[in-house]
Amino acid sequence: xxxxxxxxxFSSAYAQAVASVAGLKISKCEVDDDSIDITIERSGGLAERxxxxxxxxxxSIPVSGDLSFPLKLKNYEDLSRVTIMPRxxxxxxxxKDSQDWMKITEEQALIRHSAWWVDLKDSPSTDNDTSVTxxxxxxxxxxxEILTKLLDETRNQFTPA
Numbered sequence: 738x739x740x741x742x743x744x745x746x747f748s749s750a751y752a753q754a755v756a757s758v759a760g761l762k763i764s765k766c767e768v769d770d771d772s773i774d775i776t777i778e779r780s781g782g783l784a785e786r787x788x789x790x791x792x793x794x795x796x797s798i799p800v801s802g803d804l805s806f807p808l809k810l811k812n813y814e815d816l817s818r819v820t821i822m823p824r825x826x827x828x829x830x831x832x833k834d835s836q837d838w839m840k841i842t843e844e845q846a847l848i849r850h851s852a853w854w855v856d857l858k859d860s861p862s863t864d865n866d867t868s869v870t871x872x873x874x875x876x877x878x879x880x881x882e883i884l885t886k887l888l889d890e891t892r893n894q895f896t897p898a
Contacts, residue, residue: 751852773788773789785888790824790826793828794831795832807869816858
């Protein structure tokens with residue numbers, strides 16, 4: 738398996754773990770022609786959904802300040818357009834050596850490092866023709882409470898006040 742395939746599978750497993758802790762369902766898109774890798778949804782009620790583009794990088798995490806990630810232009814354009822269902826980009830940062838991505842003992846399974854998310858909806862168009870470096874706020878750590886909050890915001894868009 739190539740390193741890129743390992744990263745793809747690891748980022749998907751990471752998202753699965755976060756969604757599972759939040760009590761949410763996850764489904765993988767069979768065809769990624771719209772820059773959507775997975776959809777996370779809540780059961781029952783309005784069955785709110787959130788579409789996610791997953792990325793994984795061995796880039797260094799800055800000691801302070803926001804993070805940045807070079808995103809292919811097609812992904813940037815797909816994620817920045819207005820859609821009915823919200824979309825976010827989730828970038829998992831991992832160590833360079835895949836053997837350092839996890840440490841497992843009898844007491845714990847430790848994943849290194851973490852993932853951050855960003856909503857690119859309504860981002861400005863660009864003159865770049867291959868990629869766009871996106872800024873990911875450091876506070877946007879991808880965790881179970883965030884998924885619940887994002888789904889709540891989706892519900893609020895479609896329910897009368």
